[in-house]
Amino acid sequence: MSCPGVATAPRLDCADEVKTVPIAGVVVSTYRDKAGSLEEKLHVFPGVETHGGDGRGHLIAVLEAPDREGMETLIRRLEAMDEVLNVGITFLAADTDCTDEEEA
Amino acid sequence: MKQSRRDFLKTSAALSAASYIGVQLPGTVTDVLAAEGEAWHRGSCRLCGVGCRVELGVRSGKPFAIRGVAEARTNRGFLCMKGMYFWRCIGHADRLTHPLYRAKKSEAFKRISWDEALDIAAAAFADAVKKHGNDAVAYYGSGQCLTEETYLFQKIMRGGLKTNNVEGNPRLCMASAVGGYLTSFGADEPIGGYSDLDAAHCFFIIGSNTAEAHPVLFRRIMRRKLDHPDTVKVINADPRVSQTSRIADKHLQFKPGSDLSLLNAMARVIVDEKLYDSDFLSNYAVFRQGADSKEVSFADYVKFLEPYTPEAAVKTCGGNISADGIREAARWFATSKGTVSLWCMGINQRKQGVWANNLINNLHILTGQLCKAGADSLSLTGQPNACGGVREAGGLCHILPGHRPVENEKMRTQVEEAWGVPAGRIPAKPGLHTMDLFTAINTGALKAIWINCTSPGQSLPNCDPYIKGMQQDTCFIVCTDIFPTRTTELANLILPAAFHFEKTGVYGCTERRSQLTRKAVNAPGEAKPEVWIGREWAKRLAVKLDDPVIAHCVKGFDKLEEDYALPRAIWEEYTHKLTRGRDNDLRGASYPVLERMADGVQWPSPTEEHALTGGSVKKFVKGQDPLADSLSKDDLPYQFYGPAHADRKLWIWLRPQADPSEVPDAEYPFYLSTGRIIDHWHTMSMTGRVPELLRANPYAHVEINPEDAKELGIQPGDMVEIKSRRGSNILPAKVYEGPMRGMVFAYWHDQEKSRMINRVTKDDYDPGSKEPEFKICAVQIRRVSGPKPIEPFLL
Numbered sequence: 042m043s044c045p046g047v048a049t050a051p052r053l054d055c056a057d058e059v060k061t062v063p064i065a066g067v068v069v070s071t072y073r074d075k076a077g078s079l080e081e082k083l084h085v086f087p088g089v090e091t092h093g094g095d096g097r098g099h100l101i102a103v104l105e106a107p108d109r110e111g112m113e114t115l116i117r118r119l120e121a122m123d124e125v126l127n128v129g130i131t132f133l134a135a136d137t138d139c140t141d142e143e144e145a
Numbered sequence: 146m147k148q149s150r151r152d153f154l155k156t157s158a159a160l161s162a163a164s165y166i167g168v169q170l171p172g173t174v175t176d177v178l179a180a181e182g183e184a185w186h187r188g189s190c191r192l193c194g195v196g197c198r199v200e201l202g203v204r205s206g207k208p209f210a211i212r213g214v215a216e217a218r219t220n221r222g223f224l225c226m227k228g229m230y231f232w233r234c235i236g237h238a239d240r241l242t243h244p245l246y247r248a249k250k251s252e253a254f255k256r257i258s259w260d261e262a263l264d265i266a267a268a269a270f271a272d273a274v275k276k277h278g279n280d281a282v283a284y285y286g287s288g289q290c291l292t293e294e295t296y297l298f299q300k301i302m303r304g305g306l307k308t309n310n311v312e313g314n315p316r317l318c319m320a321s322a323v324g325g326y327l328t329s330f331g332a333d334e335p336i337g338g339y340s341d342l343d344a345a346h347c348f349f350i351i352g353s354n355t356a357e358a359h360p361v362l363f364r365r366i367m368r369r370k371l372d373h374p375d376t377v378k379v380i381n382a383d384p385r386v387s388q389t390s391r392i393a394d395k396h397l398q399f400k401p402g403s404d405l406s407l408l409n410a411m412a413r414v415i416v417d418e419k420l421y422d423s424d425f426l427s428n429y430a431v432f433r434q435g436a437d438s439k440e441v442s443f444a445d446y447v448k449f450l451e452p453y454t455p456e457a458a459v460k461t462c463g464g465n466i467s468a469d470g471i472r473e474a475a476r477w478f479a480t481s482k483g484t485v486s487l488w489c490m491g492i493n494q495r496k497q498g499v500w501a502n503n504l505i506n507n508l509h510i511l512t513g514q515l516c517k518a519g520a521d522s523l524s525l526t527g528q529p530n531a532c533g534g535v536r537e538a539g540g541l542c543h544i545l546p547g548h549r550p551v552e553n554e555k556m557r558t559q560v561e562e563a564w565g566v567p568a569g570r571i572p573a574k575p576g577l578h579t580m581d582l583f584t585a586i587n588t589g590a591l592k593a594i595w596i597n598c599t600s601p602g603q604s605l606p607n608c609d610p611y612i613k614g615m616q617q618d619t620c621f622i623v624c625t626d627i628f629p630t631r632t633t634e635l636a637n638l639i640l641p642a643a644f645h646f647e648k649t650g651v652y653g654c655t656e657r658r659s660q661l662t663r664k665a666v667n668a669p670g671e672a673k674p675e676v677w678i679g680r681e682w683a684k685r686l687a688v689k690l691d692d693p694v695i696a697h698c699v700k701g702f703d704k705l706e707e708d709y710a711l712p713r714a715i716w717e718e719y720t721h722k723l724t725r726g727r728d729n730d731l732r733g734a735s736y737p738v739l740e741r742m743a744d745g746v747q748w749p750s751p752t753e754e755h756a757l758t759g760g761s762v763k764k765f766v767k768g769q770d771p772l773a774d775s776l777s778k779d780d781l782p783y784q785f786y787g788p789a790h791a792d793r794k795l796w797i798w799l800r801p802q803a804d805p806s807e808v809p810d811a812e813y814p815f816y817l818s819t820g821r822i823i824d825h826w827h828t829m830s831m832t833g834r835v836p837e838l839l840r841a842n843p844y845a846h847v848e849i850n851p852e853d854a855k856e857l858g859i860q861p862g863d864m865v866e867i868k869s870r871r872g873s874n875i876l877p878a879k880v881y882e883g884p885m886r887g888m889v890f891a892y893w894h895d896q897e898k899s900r901m902i903n904r905v906t907k908d909d910y911d912p913g914s915k916e917p918e919f920k921i922c923a924v925q926i927r928r929v930s931g932p933k934p935i936e937p938f939l940l
Contacts, residue, residue, distance in 0.1 A: 062151070066158030066212070068166055068223070070364070072371065092159045092170060098371060099166040103158045105151075113837040116226075126371070127364055129223045132161035133230075134154045134202070134210035 063112040065104040066132030071124045073098040079124040088115050098126075109135065154210075164215045165222035187214060187743070188662030189652045190228040191289075191645040192826050194526025195219060195361050196654025197228055198744050201646055201665050208232050208646070208666060217744035218759070219339060219654065225360040227826055230835040234644055235666055237834055239628055239939075241641035242670025249618050250637065259671060263678075266595075266638055267685035269621040273592035274306060274690060279572075281592040283310035283582055287599035288319070288528030288535050291650030292659070293715040294675040295534035296546060296723075297699075298597065301683045303539075304566045305695035309551055309576030310591075313540040314599045315531035316579040317606075320914035321493040322524035323536060325502020328438075329510070329522075329796055332728050332787025333536055333548055336764045337485075337521030338656030338747065342366055344519030347481035348379045349474075351505065352404065352491020352920075356388035357823035359489075359525055366487075367392050378477045382407060383491060384818065385848070385884045395474055398885050400463030401816045401921045402805035405497060407471065408504035409802065410458035413450040414475035415511055421479070422513030428781055430510050431792065434799040441799065449799040461802060465885055479512040483519020489527065490820065494919040498911040500800040510795045516766050516783050526655040528827075533653015537729045538719060542576035546719060547727035548788060551575045563722040566694050578915040579605075580908060587614030593621040597675060598642065602631035603828045603901060604893075606917040607871045607908035625675055628830045629940045631896060642675055643668035650676075650712045651739065657764070659734050660745030664708045676715060677707035724748075728788060730772065734760070805921040806909035807870075809887065813923035815853075816888040817867060819902050825894040833896070833939045843937035845895035845902065847876040849926070853887065854880040862932035867891065868925045872904035875929055889926060893919075897938035 071079045076098050083089050083102055088111070092101040104119075106112035119128050163170045183204045190197040198217035202210035211232055213222035234240075244262035245254040257265075273281045284302045286295050290313075299311045326333045342348075342365045355363040370377050370392050381393035384401045399407050415421050432446045433439060455468035478484050486509065492501045506522050514520040526532055539546035549556035557571045564570075577585055583605060585591040605611045615622060615635040624636040627644045647668040653659045668674075680699045687696035701718065705711040713736045720731040733756030734746040747760035749772045755761075761770040765783050768774070773784040778793065785793050809815055824841040825832045832838045847865055849857075859865060861880045866873055867889065876891060884890045891902045898904075907922040 064151070064154045064158050066160075066162035068162050070368070070371075090155065090159075092163060093168065095166045095168050097166075101159060101162045101166070101168060101170075103155050103162070105155065109837055110840070113840065117841070126367065129165075129364055130226065130229050131165050131222050131224065132158040132210070132212040134158070 063106055063109055063133065063135045065112060065116070065130055067102050067104060068129040068131060069100045069102055069119060069125055070127040070129065071098045071100070072126070075124045076100060079122070082122070086119075089119070161212050161222070165213065184665070186646065186663060186665035188646055188665070189529060189654070189660045190224065191231040191529060191831070192227050193359055194528055194531060194655045195359050196529065196652065196656070196658055196660055197224055197361055198660065199224060199228065201232055203665050206666060208235055214743055219658065219744050220361045223361050223364060226824060227832055227838065228361070230838055231831060232646065233835045234627065234831050235646060236669060239834060240669045240672065241627060241629065241639060242672055243641060244671070245639040247637055250616055250635065254639065259673070262638060262640060263681050263685050266623050266682050267689050269623070269637070270306070270593045271686055271689035273621070277592050279307040280310055280576070281590070282306060282308060283312065283577065283591055283594045284597070285579070285582065285594055285599065285601065286311075286313040286535065286540055286597045288313060288315045288531030289598050290530060290534055290675065291648070291712065292530060292534040292538050292653060292719065293650045293712040294597070294679070295530075295540040296538040296719045297676055297679045297715055298595070299539040299546070300564065300698050301679060301686075301695070303545070303571045304561070304564045305683055305686065305692070305698045307570060307572060309542050309572050309574065310582065311540060311576055312542050312579050312582055313535040314579070314601070314604060315528065315535040316541060316916060317604060317919070318490060318493060318527045318916070319524070319531045319536065320541070320916040321495065321498025321502055321911055324499035324911070324914040325506060326524070327789045328499065328798065329503050329506035330787055331785055331790025331793070331795070332764070334532060334657050335521055335523045335655070336515055337523065338658070338762065339365070340762055341483065341485050341519050341521045341523065342369060345369065345481075345483045345485040346377050346519060347477045347484040348377070349382070349478055349484060349486040350380065350389060351382040351486065351488045353487055353489035353525055354383070354387040354389050354820060355487060355489075355525065356391070358527070358821045360823060362525070363389065378481065380474045380477060384816070384888055385890055386882060388823070395470060397470060397474060398465040400461070400885070401818055401888060402495070402808065403462040403802070404492065404501050405504055405800060406453060406458045406461040406802040407466070408501070408508065409450060409453035410455050410471050411475040411478065412504070412507055412511060413453045414455060414472050415479045415508070416447055416450055418476070420476065421511045425513030426511070429783060429785060429795050430797055431794045432799065433796045438796070446797065446799060463885065478508060478514070483517060484509070484512070484514040485520065486522050487525055489525040491920055493524070493916060495921065496806045496909055496911050496918040497803050498916050499913040500798070500803070503798040503800050507797045510797050516763060523655070529654065530652040532655060532657070533651060533659055537653060542578050545571070546723040548729055549727070560723065565697060570694065580910055580915065580917060583611045583614060586617070586620045587611065589617070589619040591620050593623075595623045595625070596632055596636070597625045600630040600632040600828045600830065602635050603896060603903060605908070606903055606906040606919050608901065608903040609872050625678060627672070628834065630828060630830050631940060634940065640678055641670060641672035642678070643672050647672070648674035648712070649709050651716060657729070657747045657761070658745050659731060659739065659748065661736060661739035663740070674707045674712070676711050680711070728772065728786070806918050807907055807921065807923045809923045813869060813925050814887070815924050815926050817869065817905060817922050817924040818884070818888060818890050818920050819893045819906060820890065822892045822894065825892070827894065829894040829896060829939070832894070833937070839937055844897065844935050845876055845892040845900045846879045848879045848881065848883045848890040850884050850886045850888070851880050851882060853926070854878065857926060857928060859928045860931070864929040864931070864933055866925075866927045866929050867905055868927070869905045869907070869922055871907065874902055874905055875899050877932065877935060889924065895938070896940055
C-alpha cells in the first residue's frame with residue numbers, strides 16, 4: 042500500500058527543476074611532494090580554476106560545470122586522479138541565476 | 146566595480162576553500178557575501194553523527210548554497226558529498242505536506258486536517274490505554290530527532306501515559322557502545338573526542354569503514370597520517386578491506402565474529418611484553434568477570450589471557466593475519482604517545498557487541514591510553530542525535546533523561562519531582578526494547594505506536610515478519626516523517642514533519658557536543674515541527690483520558706510559538722531540571738550560549754562561563770572537566786565519577802571469545818555482512834532524492850571475493866541470489882578483493898524489495914544491549930543470471 046501521489050517508478054529528478062549552475066569551492070589533498078605537479082594538471086583541467094595551496098599538499102580550487110550532473114562528473118574525475126587523495130568540498134552553490142550580465 | 150554573479154560565487158568558493166587551510170586570498174567571505182544581502186544560517190549537518198557545522202545560504206526564502214564553518218572544531222569547514230547535498234530535501238517535490246489517514250491498512254489514504262489528525266491520534270492511543278492498559282502503547286523515535294523532540298515525547302509517554310515503552314532506532318546501532326562505556330568506564334559516551342585525532346600517534350580502526358561512513362573524520366585522520374608518515378601508525382582491523390584500509394600501515398583481516406579473540410590476543414601481547422601502564426592500572430583500574438561483576442586479580446586476568454596467544458588467534462581469525470602482525474599492532478597501540486581507537490557498527494551490531502566494546506576499552510585501560518591528548522576510546526555514531534537526544538534525554542526504554550536508569554527509584558523520583566507529576570507516575574519496570582516492541586506488534590499485544598522519523602519497515606533485521614506484523618490492523622501506527630518510506634506505507638496516520646533548518650533545536654554528536662540549528666526557511670505545505678505536534682497531541686490525550694497529569698506535562702509549553710520559543714522552553718526544562726547534578730550537565734549550554742558558539746558545547750558544562758569556552762574537551766580530567774574538580778576524592782589527576790561505578794574505577798573485563806548467533810555451515814556456507822556506502826545514508830529516503838548521490842550508486846550490490854566468485858562461476862555484474870534461513874535478495878555482483886574469502890558484503894540502503902538486505906539478516910541480539918547482530922549471518926550464494934539492467938527505486 043503506497044501513499045497517494047507517491048510514484049513507485051524510479052525518480053532521478055530533484056525538486057529544483059529550474060536549471061542551476063553549480064559552483065564549488067574545494068580543497069584537493071595530495072602528497073606534499075606531488076602538490077606541484079598536481080597543480081599543473083589541475084590548471085589545465087576543464088572546469089577547474091586553481092588558487093594555490095598551503096605547501097602541505099592542500100590545493101585550493103574552484104569548480105564550475107554547466108549543470109549538476111557535470112559537477113558530479115567533474116568531482117569524481119578529480120577523485121579518480123592518481124595523485125589525488127581527497128577532494129574536500131567546502132562550498133557549493135546551485136544558483137538559478139548566474140548569467141554574466143547580472144551585476145552583483 | 147561591477148562583478149557578475151558567477152564571478153561573485155566563484156570568489157566566494159575560493160575564499161571558503163582557502164580559509165579552511167589557513168591561506169589568505171584577497172577579500173573575505175563575509176565581505177563578499179554581505180554585499181549580496183543574502184542570509185547565511187548556521188546549523189549542523191542533518192546526516193551522520195560527526196556533527197559537521199554548516200551554513201545554509203538563503204535568498205528569497207529559498208536555500209541556494211551551503212558551506213562548512215571553518216572555525217568549527219567538528220569539521221574545520223569540510224563537508225562530505227552527502228553533507229553538501231542534504232539541503233536539497235528542503236522544498237523537494239516528494240515532501241509530505243498534509244496529514245494523511247486511513248482507518249484500515251487495506252484502505253487508501255485520504256487527506257485530513259491537523260485538527261482531525263490530532264484528534265484521531267489521541268483517540269487511538271486513549272482507546273488502547275482504556276481497553277488494554279498503559280503498556281499497550283509505545284513511542285519509537287530516532288537518533289535524527291532533535292533533543293527537544295525526544296525529550297518531549299518521552300515525557301508525555303512516561304509522565305503522561307505511565308509507560309516506559311519509549312524506544313528509538315539507536316537501539317539498532319549504538320546500544321552496545323552504551324553498554325560498553327557504562328560497564329568499562331562507569332559512564333556513557335567517550336572521555337575525549339575529535340581533538341584527539343589531531344594529536345594521536347596510533348589509530349586503531351576496527352569494525353568501521355570510516356572513509357565512507359564518516360568521511361570528514363577520515364579526512365582528518367588521513368591528514369594526520371600524511372603529515373607524520375613515519376611516526377603515526379594506522380591499524381585497520383576488519384573482515385573487509387575497504388576505502389579506510391588505503392591509509393593503513395597494517396590491515397588485520399579477521400573472520401567475522403572472531404574479533405574478541407583478536408582483541409584478547411592483543412591484550413595478551415601487552416601483558417606478556419609488560420607494555421601495560423602499571424601506575425595507571427594501580428590508580429584507576431580493577432578487573433572484573435561474570436554476570437555478577439565479580440572482582441578478580443591481575444593474576445586472574447593473566448591466566449584468563451593464556452589461551453589467547455597470537456598464534457591461536459591467527460587460527461580463530463581465519464588465517465589471514467600473522468602472529469607477528471598481531472604482536473606489532475599491540476606494540477604500536479601500547480607504546481605510541483597517544484592511541485585513538487575508532488569503531489562503529491562492525492563492533493556494535495554483534496551478539497557480543499558489549500563484550501567487543503569492553504575488550505577495546507580494556508586495551509586503553511591496560512595501556513593508560515585515556516585522558517591524555519591523542520588518546521581515546523572513541524565510538525563513532527551513525528546518526529546526528531543518537532547521543533544528544535536518545536542516550537542523554539531518555540529516548541530508550543530503560544533510561545530516563547540525564548543518564549538515569551529507570552529501575553532506580555531515586556532516579557524516578559528525581560524526574561517525577563522535576564516534572565511535578567505524582568510520585569509513582571513513572572513505572573519501575575523498563576519498557577519493551579526495540580525487538581520486543583515490534584514482536585509485540587506481531588503478537589497483537591501492542592495496540593498503538595508512534596514512529597517518529599525512522600523506518601523500521603526497512604531497518605529492522607529479518608524485517609519480513611515485522612512488516613507483516615505492522616500490516617495488521619491490530620496496531621494503530623502513526624508516522625511522523627518528511628518523505629514516504631517503507632514504514633509510512635504501513636501507517637494509519639501520516640503526519641508531515643518539518644525538516645532540518647525548517648525548525649529549531651539541538652543535536653548532540655559523537656563527542657558529547659551539543660549544537661543548535663535555528664529555523665532558516667519555512668516548511669512546505671502544512672508540515673509542522675514535532676514539538677508542536679507532540680504538545681497538541683498531549684493536550685487532546687488529556688481530555689480523552691480525563692487525566693490532568695497529561696495536560697500538566699505540556700502545560701509549561703502551552704501557547705509558545707513553535708519555531709523558537711517552544712523548543713527553547715523544552716531545552717531549558719531538560720537541561721536545567723534534568724541534567725543538573727548529572728554527568729551530562731548541560732545547564733551552561735543555553736540557547737543564547739549555543740547561538741554564540743560556532744560549534745556548540747561539550748558537556749559536562751554546568752555554567753555558562755564554562756560553556757563559553759566550548760565546555761569539557763576531556764571528561765574526568767581535573768582542570769578540564771569541572772565535575773572532576775568538584776567531585777574529586779583524592780589528589781589524582783583523573784576522577785572517574787561515572788554514575789554506574791560506585792568504586793570510581795575503570796573496569797577491565799575478562800570476556801572470552803564467543804561465536805556469533807549464526808555461523809556458516811554446509812547448507813549456508815558464507816558469512817554475510819552489511820554496511821553503508823559513501824553516497825547514501827540509512828534507508829536512502831533523503832539521499833536517494835538527490836540526483837548526484839543517487840546516480841553514483843543507484844542500487845545496492847553484493848561484494849564477492851574474486852576466488853569465491855571464480856569457484857561459483859560469478860562474473861562482475863552477474864545477478865546473484867543471497868539466501869539465508871529468513872529471506873533472499875537478488876543483487877548484481879561486484880567482484881573484488883574487499884571481503885575475505887567465505888564472506889560477502891551488501892549495502893543496506895536500497896528500498897526495492899528484492900534488494901532490501903534486511904530481509905536476509907538475522908534478528909538475534911546482544912543479551913545485554915539488546916542490539917541486533919546485523920553484521921553477521923550465514924547465507925547461500927548462487928549465480929542467477931548474467932548482468933541485467935536495474936532501475937533505482939524510491940517509494
